[in-house]
Amino acid sequence: MSAKHIAAVKDASKKNKGGPKGGSGQKGPSPNASKKLPKDDEDQDPPEVVEALTTFRKAEKAAKENPGMAASVLWKIAKALWTFRQSLETAKVLSLLIRILSELQATTGTAPSVTGVATAQGSLSPTQISMTLYLSRLAMARLFVYQSPELASQYYLDAIQGRWQIDHADLQTINEMVNTSSVTQLLDHCRTFLSTHPKTEKLMVVSAPSASGDTAAKKPADPNLKLLVIFLESASMLAQKNATVPLKSSQKTIVSTVDRIQGETALACYAMAAVLTEASGDKAGTAAILRTMETGDFVRMQTTISLLNSCCDMAKYQDVQTVAEVANAVISQDNDYLYNGASWALEHLMLLIQENREDGGSRANLLLCRHSTPAASVETLTRVHQLVT
Numbered sequence: 001m002s003a004k005h006i007a008a009v010k011d012a013s014k015k016n017k018g019g020p021k022g023g024s025g026q027k028g029p030s031p032n033a034s035k036k037l038p039k040d041d042e043d044q045d046p047p048e049v050v051e052a053l054t055t056f057r058k059a060e061k062a063a064k065e066n067p068g069m070a071a072s073v074l075w076k077i078a079k080a081l082w083t084f085r086q087s088l089e090t091a092k093v094l095s096l097l098i099r100i101l102s103e104l105q106a107t108t109g110t111a112p113s114v115t116g117v118a119t120a121q122g123s124l125s126p127t128q129i130s131m132t133l134y135l136s137r138l139a140m141a142r143l144f145v146y147q148s149p150e151l152a153s154q155y156y157l158d159a160i161q162g163r164w165q166i167d168h169a170d171l172q173t174i175n176e177m178v179n180t181s182s183v184t185q186l187l188d189h190c191r192t193f194l195s196t197h198p199k200t201e202k203l204m205v206v207s208a209p210s211a212s213g214d215t216a217a218k219k220p221a222d223p224n225l226k227l228l229v230i231f232l233e234s235a236s237m238l239a240q241k242n243a244t245v246p247l248k249s250s251q252k253t254i255v256s257t258v259d260r261i262q263g264e265t266a267l268a269c270y271a272m273a274a275v276l277t278e279a280s281g282d283k284a285g286t287a288a289i290l291r292t293m294e295t296g297d298f299v300r301m302q303t304t305i306s307l308l309n310s311c312c313d314m315a316k317y318q319d320v321q322t323v324a325e326v327a328n329a330v331i332s333q334d335n336d337y338l339y340n341g342a343s344w345a346l347e348h349l350m351l352l353i354q355e356n357r358e359d360g361g362s363r364a365n366l367l368l369c370r371h372s373t374p375a376a377s378v379e380t381l382t383r384v385h386q387l388v389t
Contacts, residue, residue, distance in 0.1 A: 045084075052080040056093055067100045068124045074100070075132055078139065087143065094140045101133040134163045138224060145237050153262060156234035164199045164227055174268035175261070190275045203227060203276060228276040235269035238262045301327050317367040319349050319377075326388055338388050346385045353377045 045053075056077050063070040074097040081090045108126050124132070141155035161167045170193065177186050194200045223229045239262070305324050315321060322345045329337045353366060353374050368377035 048080060049084050049086060049089075052077050052086075053089065056089075060096065063096065063100055067104055071097060071100045071104065071129075071132065072124060075136070078136075082139075091140070091143055094136050094143070098133065098136050098140065101129055101136065104129050105133060130162065134159050135224065137162065138230070141234075141237070149237065149262070153234070153238050153265070156230070156237065157265075160227075160230060160234070164197075166197070166200070171265060171268050174271065175264040178264045178267045178271075186271050187275055190271045194272065194275055200227065228273055231269045231273040231276065235266045235273065238266035238269065301331060317365060318352070319366045319368045319381075322346065322349055323381075323384060326384060330388065342388045343385065346381050346388075350378050350381050353381070 055073065059070045059073045059077065074093050078090050078093040078097065081093060104124070105126075108129065137155045137159035141152045141159065144152040144155070157168060157171065174186070174190065174193075177189060181189070191204075195204045305327055326338070326342045326346070328334075329342060349366070353368065366377075368380065
C-alpha cells in the first residue's frame with residue numbers, strides 16, 4: 001500500500017510491456033495483474049487512516065470481552081481519524097465508545113465491588129470513564145452540530161448531565177419559566193439553583209484576587225471543563241434553525257414544536273451562563289454577543305440578538321440595546337454608524353456605569369450593572385469599543 005511499492009509495481013509493468021513477449025527467461029505479469037494494481041497514490045487513504053481503521057475493527061471485536069481496553073484504544077482512534085477529517089468513521093468510533101463507556105459507568109455505579117468489574121474496566125478508573133464519556137459526548141455534539149442539530153443538542157445535554165448532574169428535568173423547569181416568568185425571576189431561579197447544587201455551588205463563589213492583585217494568576221483551565229463555556233456553546237448551537245425544506249402540513253407542526261423546545265432550552269442555557277458570569281468575572285447580557293462579535297460569527301450574532309429580544313424588552317435596557325445596535329451595524333456593515341455613532345454611544349454607556357449615585361441614577365436601566373461589577377461592565381464595553389474602532 002506504500003507509495004514506494006506502488007511505484008515499483010508500475011515500473012515493473014512498463015518494463016515488461018516494452019520487453020520481448022517470450023523466450024527471454026523473464027516472466028512478465030499475468031494477464032490479470034493489471035486488474036489487481038492499486039489505485040493511484042492520491043486516491044489512497046493515508047497510512048495512518050488505514051492503520052486506525054484496522055485497529056478499530058480489532059477493538060470492535062474485542063469490545064465484548066474487554067470493554068475497558070477497547071475504550072482506551074477507541075479514544076485514540078477517534079482522534080487519529082479526525083486529524084485526517086474522516087467524519088463518518090470518527091462518528092462510528094465515538095458512537096461505539098460512548099456505548100461502551102455508558103455500560104461501564106452503569107456497571108461500576110450499580111455494583112462497584114462485584115467480582116469481575118475491574119477486568120471489565122481494564123485499566124480505566126471510574127474517573128477516567130466519566131471524563132472520557134463527557135469528552136466523547138462533546139466531540140459527538142460538535143461533529144453533528146450542522147448535520148443533525150437535534151442529535152447534537154441531545155449529546156450536549158447528556159454531557160452536561162453526566163459531568164455536572166444537571167439533568168433534563170432541571171432544564172425543563174427553567175424552560176417552562178421562559179414563557180411564564182420575567183427575566184429577573186428566571187435569573188433568580190438559575191442563581192438559586194446553581195448556588196445550591198452540589199456540583200456547581202463552588203462555581204458561584206467569586207475568586208479572591210491574588211497577593212499581587214491579579215485575579216487571573218491561576219493557569220486557565222481547559223475550556224471543555226468550564227460550565228460557562230459549554231452553556232454558551234450549547235445555547236448557540238440550540239438556537240440555530242434548520243434549513244428550510246418543503247414540508248407537509250402535518251410535518252410543520254412537529255418542526256415548529258421542535259424549534260420552540262430548542263429555543264426555550266437555548267434561553268435556559270443562556271440564563272444559566274448569564275448567572276455564571278457573575279462569579280467568573282465575565283459579563284451577563286452582552287457576553288454571548290461579544291463572543292460572537294470577536295469570532296466574526298455573524299449568523300450566531302443575529303440569533304443571539306433575536307433571543308435577547310424575545311426574553312427581555314431591550315428598549316428598557318440601554319446597554320443591551322446599544323450593544324445590539326452595534327452588532328447589527330457590524331452585520332449590515334453600516335460603516336457610517338460604526339465610525340460616527342457607535343464610539344460615542346459606547347463611551348456614554350461607560351460614563352453611566354461609572355456614575356456613583358445612591359438612587360442608582362441612570363444605572364437603574366442598565367442590565368450590566370445588575371449582573372456584574374462596574375469595572376467588569378466597563379471592561380466588556382471596552383472590548384466592544386475596540387472591535388468597532
